[in-house]
Amino acid sequence: MSDALRSLKWMEPAIDVCRLGAFLLFVALGLLAAWRGGGSEARRRVDALLVYVLVVTALVGLAQQESWPFAQWALVSGLSPRRIRSLEVQALDAQGRGCVVDLRVLQPLSPEEFASWLYANLGRLKPAGREALARFLLRRAEEGRQRLRRGERVAPNQWLLGWLTAPYHFHDAKTWRQPSQVPATPFTGVRAFFLEWDVEERFRHPERITRRLLFELDGAGS
Amino acid sequence: MAPAPDVGSSAWAAFWYRPGSARNLAAARILLAATALWVVLSRADLPSVLAFPDELWSQVSPERRLRFLIVFDLSVERILYAALHLTLLTALLGVLPRMSCLLSGLLLYHFAPFETIIRTGNPYLRGLTIPTLGLLVMSFSRSGDALALRGGWRRQLPPPAPSWEYAWPLRLVQVLFCQIYLFAAYSKLFASGGSWLEADNIRGHLLVLNQALSETPEASWGYALARQPALCAGIAWAGLLLELAFPLVLVSRTARVLLLPSAFAFHVANSVLFRIFFQNTPLLLLFVDWQRLLAGRREAT
Numbered sequence: 001m002s003d004a005l006r007s008l009k010w011m012e013p014a015i016d017v018c019r020l021g022a023f024l025l026f027v028a029l030g031l032l033a034a035w036r037g038g039g040s041e042a043r044r045r046v047d048a049l050l051v052y053v054l055v056v057t058a059l060v061g062l063a064q065q066e067s068w069p070f071a072q073w074a075l076v077s078g079l080s081p082r083r084i085r086s087l088e089v090q091a092l093d094a095q096g097r098g099c100v101v102d103l104r105v106l107q108p109l110s111p112e113e114f115a116s117w118l119y120a121n122l123g124r125l126k127p128a129g130r131e132a133l134a135r136f137l138l139r140r141a142e143e144g145r146q147r148l149r150r151g152e153r154v155a156p157n158q159w160l161l162g163w164l165t166a167p168y169h170f171h172d173a174k175t176w177r178q179p180s181q182v183p184a185t186p187f188t189g190v191r192a193f194f195l196e197w198d199v200e201e202r203f204r205h206p207e208r209i210t211r212r213l214l215f216e217l218d219g220a221g222s
Numbered sequence: 223m224a225p226a227p228d229v230g231s232s233a234w235a236a237f238w239y240r241p242g243s244a245r246n247l248a249a250a251r252i253l254l255a256a257t258a259l260w261v262v263l264s265r266a267d268l269p270s271v272l273a274f275p276d277e278l279w280s281q282v283s284p285e286r287r288l289r290f291l292i293v294f295d296l297s298v299e300r301i302l303y304a305a306l307h308l309t310l311l312t313a314l315l316g317v318l319p320r321m322s323c324l325l326s327g328l329l330l331y332h333f334a335p336f337e338t339i340i341r342t343g344n345p346y347l348r349g350l351t352i353p354t355l356g357l358l359v360m361s362f363s364r365s366g367d368a369l370a371l372r373g374g375w376r377r378q379l380p381p382p383a384p385s386w387e388y389a390w391p392l393r394l395v396q397v398l399f400c401q402i403y404l405f406a407a408y409s410k411l412f413a414s415g416g417s418w419l420e421a422d423n424i425r426g427h428l429l430v431l432n433q434a435l436s437e438t439p440e441a442s443w444g445y446a447l448a449r450q451p452a453l454c455a456g457i458a459w460a461g462l463l464l465e466l467a468f469p470l471v472l473v474s475r476t477a478r479v480l481l482l483p484s485a486f487a488f489h490v491a492n493s494v495l496f497r498i499f500f501q502n503t504p505l506l507l508l509f510v511d512w513q514r515l516l517a518g519r520r521e522a523t
Contacts, residue, residue: 012283012285013283013284013285013286014285016283016285016286016288016289016343017285017288017289019289019343020288020289023331026358027328027358030358030359030361030362031362033362034320034361034362034363043239043386046238046390049362049394050238050390050394053394053398054397057398057401061401061404061405061408062408064409064412064413066343066344066346068334068335068343068344068345068346068351069331069334069346069351069354069355070355071344071346071351071405072346072405072409073346073401073402073404073405073406073409074405074406074409074413075347075402075406075409075410075498076410076427076496076498077406077409077410077412077413077414077418078413078414079414079417079418079423079426080422080423080424080425080426080427080429080430081426081430082426084430084433084434086434107265107266108265108266108267108268108270108271108336108337109271109274109337109340110337113337113338113340113341116341117278117340117341120281120341121277121280121281125277129275129277129280132275132276132277133275133277133278135275136274136275156266156267157264157265157266158264158266159266160263161260161263161264165263165264166260166261166264166349166499166501167264167499167501168348168499169347169348169349169498169499169500169501170431170435170497170498170499171435171493171497171498171499172435173435173436173437174437175437197433199426199429199430199433200429202429202433203429203433203445203448206439206440
């Protein structure tokens with residue numbers, strides 16, 4: 001059933017409006033329940049709110065189709081894949097030397113969100129779009145490099161709470177820890193790769209990873 | 223306060239309307255606002271996603287923008303985001319509690335999707351789902367009758383008498399929280415069937431998540447566990463049983479004593495072994511009887 005519903009992708013815009021309706025009805029019923037009134041009348045309004053929330057959350061949970069903030073709560077529900085991929089971004093200095101970028105520089109966007117988007121949309125990106133993304137990555141990497149060289153935190157999210165910052169759902173790899181990990185001179189280019197590997201094979205042979213270049217922007221900015 | 227109707231003898235009435243404590247409801251308001259504020263303070267300049275390259279926004283339909291009212295420019299969004307910090311703080315402190323909770327809930331509904339909107343309008347794993355719903359429920363109720371700057375904190379008023387009006391909102395938020403575990407278990411069986419429980423599947427998840435998210439997966443606890451098939455199978459069964467059993471905390475004090483610490487340990491283990499973090503772990507405290515705890519401490523002193 002879930003697959004059948006997902007195949008109706010063309011209906012997604014209309015479904016989004018319905019989801020807005022489901023949320024607004026929740027708020028409306030809540031405000032009605034909050035209205036001062038007699039005991040049994042007040043209870044009837046609260047009953048309506050409770051029944052509505054239970055029905056909507058049951059439908060969402062059982063059908064495993066979101067209507068956020070009513071969530072289906074699928075958590076690590078699939079079977080583990082044999083092969084996986086992850087995003088690696090290398091920034092280049094003026095001499096063309098590569099430096100693996102700490103993807104926390106993308107915050108407030110999480111690295112896995114950006115990587116998932118890239119995987120789903122890379123095929124439809126035109127050259128100008130790839131260049132715009134590359135420039136965006138280069139700017140973010142350079143800002144991160146400058147922060148690290150100044151002795152500040154690489155992750156923008158840590159601006160106030162430091163190590164007490166709420167992590168994303170998936171813990172990020174903390175690639176940059178010391179200023180010596182980045183060059184003293186500005187980054188001038190960038191390359192993005194998907195790293196791909198067989199899970200069991202990498203368990204036995206950690207070096208068995210293939211790199212697929214997605215796009216690059218060289219030091220001259222082309 | 224509305225006159226007290228008969229609680230009634232039905233299971234429905236007994237569950238939702240058995241008189242509850244104003245302090246417990248107020249504690250829920252504080253927990254929800256504090257959790258949301260923690261997450262919001264941990265997302266630097268969230269509105270700046272609007273200024274990301276147009277390509278990233280190319281798959282966001284006008285209907286999806288409308289769904290979350292993402293129609294303002296960056297400067298307006300930054301003002302609204304600052305306002306969210308303020309309303310969460312006032313909700314936490316109990317200043318104009320209903321209005322603060324209502325505005326917080328609506329602003330959270332608007333801003334939480336910013337984290338995922340380029341890919342999906344479903345930010346359910348970002349820590350703001352229960353606070354969004356919960357703070358709206360708090361705004362529909364008398365959650366400011368205790369533990370609020372305008373009341374008990376300033377003048378040390380005695381807490382109001384237990385009432386059905388303090389019961390149902392807390393029960394509703396607790397039910398919403400329990401659904402996380404129940405539907406997490408259901409989704410595993412729905413998507414993968416009994417195969418999800420096999421040791422190889424858990425081992426695979428341990429390897430995948432540590433390979434993808436650790437700098438040195440070989441040195442991770444997840445890798446160490448992946449080498450023990452019996453432990454992998456044990457973890458699968460223990461995790462699924464905990465998720466299925468968790469809703470018992472709604473009806474059993476014994477279940478609370480057993481399952482709340484177990485759930486805490488479960489989230490710590492998920493974080494260490496699977497590198498999965500659950501931002502709503504502090505909301506396990508929604509099930510603590512604060513009224514009883516505070517009264518007990520007062521008697522002891």
